[in-house]
Amino acid sequence: xxxxxxxxxxxxxxxxxxxxxxxxxxxxxxxxxxxxxxxxxxxxxxxxxxxxxxxxxxxxxxxxxxxxxxxxxxxxxxxxxxxxxxxxxxxxxxxxxxxxxxxxxxxxxxxxxxxxxxxxxxxxxxxxxx
Numbered sequence: 001x002x003x004x005x006x007x008x009x010x011x012x013x014x015x016x017x018x019x020x021x022x023x024x025x026x027x028x029x030x031x032x033x034x035x036x037x038x039x040x041x042x043x044x045x046x047x048x049x050x051x052x053x054x055x056x057x058x059x060x061x062x063x064x065x066x067x068x069x070x071x072x073x074x075x076x077x078x079x080x081x082x083x084x085x086x087x088x089x090x091x092x093x094x095x096x097x098x099x100x101x102x103x104x105x106x107x108x109x110x111x112x113x114x115x116x117x118x119x120x121x122x123x124x125x126x127x128x129x130x
Contacts (some may be wrong), residue, residue, distance in 0.1 A: 018061050019111070026119025029112045036104070039120070041127035048102065053125030055117065064109050070097035086120070 030039070036047040043050035049065040060067040060075035067075070074096070079085065088095060090113050093102040107113050122129050 005025050021111075021114040023115070023118050023122060025112070026115035026117070027061065030119055031105075032107070035118075036102075039123055039127065043127050050127070051120055052100040052123050052127040054123075055083065055086065055121040057125070066075045068097060068100040083117050083121075086117050090116060113123030 033051075037051050038044055038046055039051045043052050045062075045065055049062040049067075051063070057080065058075055059079045059081065060071050060098070061081075081089075085096070089097070090107050092106040093100055093104055107116060124130055
């Protein structure tokens with residue numbers, strides 16, 4: 001009986017780790033990014049590139065943006081912005097791109113990052129929603 005109760009308590013404590021991402025919360029988190037990035041059909045270059053179609057895209061995929069050497073090197077190596085890579089980058093951009101241009105400390109909360117990535121994932125390269 002104690003083993004069952006301990007198992008139930010452990011599952012309850014880790015339940016949020018298995019929660020589905022919340023796109024609406026991700027949109028709220030994206031407001032932290034809007035000073036430098038845009039997304040959607042009318043997205044233009046700001047300080048950073050537009051993030052349309054970022055999930056699954058190759059690094060340095062947006063034509064005409066002057067990416068840092070770190071990001072260009074990642075592109076040359078065939079790196080892709082999959083969910084795991086985005087999660088790592090958004091948590092602390094300097095880990096993947098130490099000399100990168102992104103002057104943002106990162107989103108430390110795991111759930112916020114998952115929600116943000118879910119929000120980003122709904123946009124095609126042209127800014128339309130999937």
